[in-house]
Amino acid sequence: MNISIVESKRDLDDFLKLPWQIYKGNQYWIPPLLKDLSETLDTKKNPFWKHARRELYVARDRGKCVGRIAAIVDDNHNSFHEDRIGFFGFFESINDQEVAKGLWDSARNWLIERNMNMMRGPVNPSFNDEIAFLLEGFDMPPTIMMPYTHEYYLTLAERYGLTKAKDLYAFISWSKNGISARIEKMINRIRGRTKVKTRPFNLKDFRTDAKKLKEVYNAAWERNWGFVPMTEEEMDLTLLKLKQFADPELVLFAEIGDEPVGVVATVPDINQALKHLNGRLGLIEILKFLYYKRKITGVRSLIAGIKKQYRETGIISVLFYESAKTVIRRGYEWCELGWNLEDNDLINKFDAAIGGRIYKKYRLYEMKI
Numbered sequence: 001m002n003i004s005i006v007e008s009k010r011d012l013d014d015f016l017k018l019p020w021q022i023y024k025g026n027q028y029w030i031p032p033l034l035k036d037l038s039e040t041l042d043t044k045k046n047p048f049w050k051h052a053r054r055e056l057y058v059a060r061d062r063g064k065c066v067g068r069i070a071a072i073v074d075d076n077h078n079s080f081h082e083d084r085i086g087f088f089g090f091f092e093s094i095n096d097q098e099v100a101k102g103l104w105d106s107a108r109n110w111l112i113e114r115n116m117n118m119m120r121g122p123v124n125p126s127f128n129d130e131i132a133f134l135l136e137g138f139d140m141p142p143t144i145m146m147p148y149t150h151e152y153y154l155t156l157a158e159r160y161g162l163t164k165a166k167d168l169y170a171f172i173s174w175s176k177n178g179i180s181a182r183i184e185k186m187i188n189r190i191r192g193r194t195k196v197k198t199r200p201f202n203l204k205d206f207r208t209d210a211k212k213l214k215e216v217y218n219a220a221w222e223r224n225w226g227f228v229p230m231t232e233e234e235m236d237l238t239l240l241k242l243k244q245f246a247d248p249e250l251v252l253f254a255e256i257g258d259e260p261v262g263v264v265a266t267v268p269d270i271n272q273a274l275k276h277l278n279g280r281l282g283l284i285e286i287l288k289f290l291y292y293k294r295k296i297t298g299v300r301s302l303i304a305g306i307k308k309q310y311r312e313t314g315i316i317s318v319l320f321y322e323s324a325k326t327v328i329r330r331g332y333e334w335c336e337l338g339w340n341l342e343d344n345d346l347i348n349k350f351d352a353a354i355g356g357r358i359y360k361k362y363r364l365y366e367m368k369i
Contacts, residue, residue: 001066003102006056012038014058014065015090020279021065022092022150028141029148030271031279040125041070041090047233048126051076053114056090057106059099067093067100071107072125073114077228086111086369088121093156100156108369120165120366122147127226128238132168132339133157137360143269143300143336146170147362154363162365166225169348170338171356175328179321183354187321190314194256198322201251203243210239212253212260213303220262220305225341226364242302245270249326250299254306254315261310264319265303266327266335268296298334299327304347317350324354 006015016037023029041056043049052074059067072087088107093100108119124130130147133154142148190196201209218229230238246267254262273292277285301323306316327335337351339362 001059001061001099001102003057003059003106006058011058015056015068018065018068018092022094028139030141030275031277033274033277033281034279035281040129047231047237050233051231052125054125055110057103059093059102061099066096067103069103069107070125071110072123073111073116074126074228080228083118084116085118085120086114086116087123087125088119089124091122091153093153095150095152097156097159101160104160112369117369118366119369120364127228128230128234132362132364135167135361135363140360141275142271143298144267144271145302146300146339157365162367165364165366167342168339168362168364169342169358170336170360170362171340171351172359173324173335173337173354173356175333175335177355178328179324179354183321186314187318190318194313194315196254196256196261196315196318198252198254198318201248201253203248206243209253213239213263216260216263216307217303217305219307242267247330249330250323252319252322254319262306262315262319263303264301264323266299266301266323268293269298269300269336270296272296272298297332298336299332300336301338320350320354
């Protein structure tokens, strides 16, 4: 078994395609689109790499690829949080401690060489993408932009010496349960007190509303644990991708007068369509996607944020309430709410109050280096 840096086209191909081997026969894993994954890692196409650096590694046993990892330094993260944390990401491995150790050692040494004092992960490649290992909920497929990983990854990580950094929760809420009269009364009181109004994203004025979404998103999440504001280019790319499959009626603004003060973006769970494409997007796969897209039964609450000065007003509850009504009206059966930080008591209590229950948990790991 040896670990090597990804240098050749063959190395990169092995890195990208390894999950098909690791999850072979697993009915819950959803193959990612190879094109999307390749572009995420492409230092010329993904604006994230304008302020971050990375090294990719693959593990081989007698020539066969058996593991992969990325070592990542995000200069914006360390500047924003005033620390020296490096990350590992895109971790996949067979169930072999020697392979896992070799991968983490490679990432750790690369981070040490760049003067980092902590290794945290997995992040793929940032907190605005897929993060963490699955901790609970292995008998269900992931929703869009959420990870699915083997249970044995937790054991590999802890045997290596990685410890819990933070757990993340995902709630599920079922449309058939409706919305309680108590919640409706509470929402009416908040509306009367704050004079807040809600409206959907206006696709006809995409540029203006995209600017408002960026403003609220970066202001709302400013000091959340691990969060780093997106650059203008990163946000533009994210919104361009979301535009391809988002339902504008499920992207809602809260406004007081002309000021946007909050936003909730709920998106159809296109993983239900992507699972039929096996990672490819040729003509046949596009037709399959369009066919299965019509059969999507659930949604994921992807973005939820409120400006700091309005956090104690209950306006975020109004946004969730209006989103829930739209989800029900448009015929979706369920909504995943998350991920939420385990210690975000305000949002966790609200998700439970509207009938949600924790159905999946995820864990981020870290270690001093």
